[in-house]
Amino acid sequence: MNRFAQGSYAAAVLLLALAGCKREDAPQAPVAATPEAPAAPVEQGAAPADLRDVIENTPSYVIGISYPPAAAKYPGLAQELTQYAEHAKAELLKAVGELGNDKPTAPYELSLAFDMLADTSKVVAVSADGSSYTGGAHGQPLVARFVWLPERQKLLRAEDLIDGDKGWKAISDYAEDKLLEQATVRAQGEDLSPEEQQAQVRNLAKMIDEGTAPDAANFAQFQPVMDASGRISALRFVFAPYQVGPYSDGTQTVDVPAAALLPYVAADYRELFAQP
Template identity: 55%
Template structure:
């Protein structure tokens, strides 16, 4: 998977071979005092989304906000919370770093981009990586879908409230991922026994990662139709969720026609045909 380099000034510092690490959880707890940028404003005030560039012998951090989310303080606060948690976890790990065990500095690279900016919905992607030792960097991937009129994040569980809906979405997503898996493996021209083993292992990861639980579909992006409404949702799966690290981030677009029978009535008007 290509790692996202959040700040161009860090390109040389981040070019070294990366090793495995455990990614920070979004919005994890209250970070330790003294390890974060300036405090986020109160719920009623503006939130500054300011580029972060930090370089020391122990760590390199680059956080970039290529987004217009600051116009919605509640959304901006969620982005800052995610970035602050990732930064806090990296700084905590860096306290225990030794040059002998880890000659390369620990590194955090994270960028926020706008996926959709419309009056009824704004969506922002967070992509990057965190390296705190190991075989390679851990991916940092999150998606934020904001409803300006309700002043809140839209969650998968709220969008599709019934398990029967997730059963249908799960079936559709699994079909697409299994098909993509077969195509990737066929392209490698493997021996039959090796192919069968990879199909079985990969298929098991897909089935585990797409069980009909909204938590497995928490990351999604709106796909805009020509009429300005939503033609589909693109569900995003980080490495390890439905495949090995080498497969990178995987996505599946689920069309509105599949989603609409299961979408909560309050949100059907967001979709074409709803």
């Protein structure tokens, strides 16, 4: 992404943050919800969290962070979101501090938008997407997913979800095949000879193989795909730029259906998934 595009992205997030001041008057975009079971109320014994959008603009740096108001119902989740944002902000300010009396050729930028993906009585999901620019050709991508279980008041983490190495091997094989298919389709859409297309896919194959190795850390970012009854019909694994392809390929995803996951899902979490 060039600096013009980077700046435009930051501006867009800042505009979203400014708009957050008027969210109470504006209709909210719908998110997945369980028709029979409404979203869980505020966590027992806890007051709603104070999720305030952040806008800071100085000659040296620009920061724009926006939160979904609905996440404030879940103080534990809200804490996870703010901790992630504060860490990203601290890293940016550390880089600014290291400039000393020097001035950057362009302001350092942190653009981060959290969005509600699902809000049901059993599963709540939030995405975090943005970038942190501290010099160079483009910013460092920020990609994270948070899956909150209101009834248990805890995050659902990849290492807890899948039971054993066999499960990660199955997910790894599935994701690698789908990403190679996607890479082939992209190559076919470019103005390349068949030989050049094959060479491009071969070059990507190594990155895909390494980025989808059967390790929970490679699949730490995921979001649920919810069905009409509020069950998880698939998990969408999210791969940040550089993990399974070059920066220009952007964030990539693979949906693994519940039927393929269930044999390997830990017993404590199977009831969250749609049954075959």
